[in-house]
Amino acid sequence: MDGGSRRESVATEAIAFVRAHTAGDGADRDLCELAGELLLGSELFARLWAEHPVRNRPFGTTRFAHPQLGELTLDYEMLALPDPGQWLVVHTAADDSARTALDLLSTLAAAC
Structure with missing residues (x-):
């Protein structure tokens, strides 16, 4: 796996974890704010977030x-x-x- 795809794989796992913890009644407010900042500031984050990965592994x-x-x-x-x-x-x-x-x-x- 090359550096770019490894970076994207790790990012996808991290984003899936963030999405799992920013949903529902138990949403982490600070994590929600961080996700909002990353959506505005990172093309990679915005693209992967739009894929809706959710994992609570x-x-x-x-x-x-x-x-x-x-x-x-x-x-x-x-x-x-x-x-x-x-x-x-x-x-x-x-x-x-x-x-x-x-x-x-x-x-x-x-x-x-």
């Missing part, structure tokens, strides 16, 4: 671009908390290279 894999460690692939799991709209998101290393990178990151953080 409680688990999956995501990629982060860390400035020192490069790309990290992490698994995540979302746990609903008792207060409506609050979630605990836990990330874990998806593979050995991510585990090594996270170990290095914890070493760098301890040195600060």
Whole structure:
């Protein structure tokens, strides 16, 4: 997958999550305002938003671009908390290279 399509894939997942949390009675007001700003300021966001992706996936894999460690692939799991709209998101290393990178990151953080 090239950089552009990977970027769009990650953006689609993020937008689907935002759409899921800006709908209905439990809509997050701040998230709604952010979505409105992004609709006006980002062609990519506006185009993907118009496709109406909705996902409330409680688990999956995501990629982060860390400035020192490069790309990290992490698994995540979302746990609903008792207060409506609050979630605990836990990330874990998806593979050995991510585990090594996270170990290095914890070493760098301890040195600060």
